[in-house]
Amino acid sequence: MESAPNTHLVSLAAGDLLMVLLTVPFTSIVYTVSSYPFGEAVCRASEFAKDLSLGITVFTLTALSADRYMAIVRPVTHHVSDSTGHVAIAVAIGIWVVAALLATPAAIFSNTPELVNPKGEKFHICTPYPEYLGAVYKQVHALVKAIMYYLLPLALIASFYVLMARHLFISAQFLPGEAAGQQRQAQARRKVAKMVLAFVTIFAICFLPLNVFNLWWHFAPNSRETYDIYWHTFRIVGFCLSFINSCINPIALYCVSGTFRKYYNKHVFCWCTRHSGRRDWEGAESTGTRITTAVRTEQIPLKMVGTDNGTQQPPAHRLTLTNTTVLTTKPHHNPASLV
Known part of the structure; x- marks a missing residue:
């Protein structure tokens, strides 16, 4: 919109x-x-x-x-x-x-x-x-x-x-x-x-x-x-x-616009249509800047240097993995989402 x-x-x-x-x-x-x-x-x-x-x-x-x-x-x-x-x-x-x-x-x-x-x-x-x-x-x-x-x-x-x-x-x-x-x-x-x-x-x-x-x-x-x-x-x-x-x-808009027709059927004729909830690309809304940060902490047993072939059980060391992804940096409008 x-x-x-x-x-x-x-x-x-x-x-x-x-x-x-x-x-x-x-x-x-x-x-x-x-x-x-x-x-x-x-x-x-x-x-x-x-x-x-x-x-x-x-x-x-x-x-x-x-x-x-x-x-x-x-x-x-x-x-x-x-x-x-x-x-x-x-x-x-x-x-x-x-x-x-x-x-x-x-x-x-x-x-x-x-x-x-x-x-x-x-x-x-x-x-x-x-x-x-x-x-x-x-x-x-x-x-x-x-x-x-x-x-x-x-x-x-x-x-x-x-x-x-x-x-x-x-x-x-x-x-x-x-x-x-x-x-x-x-x-x-x-x-x-x-x-x-x-x-x-x-x-x-x-x-x-x-x-x-x-x-x-x-x-x-x-x-x-x-x-x-x-x-x-x-x-x-x-x-x-x-x-x-x-x-x-x-x-006229209903006849010439597939996007308008789809959402009209969904919201006005909702009792006649059943949607699976899948969001297709045509009706995608604008997306602003979004930064996703994933943090995962795992306990990994490490082999101690100098032990007998690593037979001694070392204490667990915590390793934190952080992954930050910038998905987009500008608002984006899919042209197909226009009615």
Whole structure:
């Protein structure tokens, strides 16, 4: 758990849990009732949690891609550094702070205005766009969210993976005779890279419809007039996919990571599996400096010099044997132990 990918995965899981608990119940009920039944405080908290979770998700995926780039392109520097774990924790905390700052406008400006439908019936909605800020704020807000939460992160992630693919291709050409240990390490790093790529692909698919709808709704000059059942269905599908993203990440991780799958079966489905207690190398934890000292004392009869062929029984002499072994001098993370 001290590895950088695992630190980011814990942060990603916390953001997903925040989305599922604080946003999905209050947003989904909008499509089942005619008027928003909660007050303005719940509306602000729900919109803030939605933007916070979205920021945590996309920024964590970007950080995971950057970490995989460093692990594959510069494995020695990335592996030997003693501060890798501390840097990952600092980055995770920074992601939460930045995501909270970017979600602050949703907490400040979200409100529940009263509207009137064509039948003359009054109802309330929860919206992050106050009327007194005008249409320009809606357009700027939608455009900034599309750039900061979707287009820019995906461009950075794509750049990291293009550079990783180029490095792996060149390495496969010029290093055909890698040692077995190096091949296993490279294979483990590639597995983690594939895991991150799966997360990114799922994110890109899940949030594409919602971003397309928001940009169309706020920038198309006749969007209000052309809004029909098809656009309404497209909007609902976009909301559902954005929420499904928070639920599908652990499923994707279970499918692409053998280590995660093994420990998930062990701790969650423990009644279905029986383990012999053997600890294999794949799930080995990090090992710090450890010094083993073995002391053994034995009584060995020694032959006295000058006796008659050693027939006289000499007194037993104690001989103490001490063996000190330094097993390792640096913390070590087995690449295969990364989920």
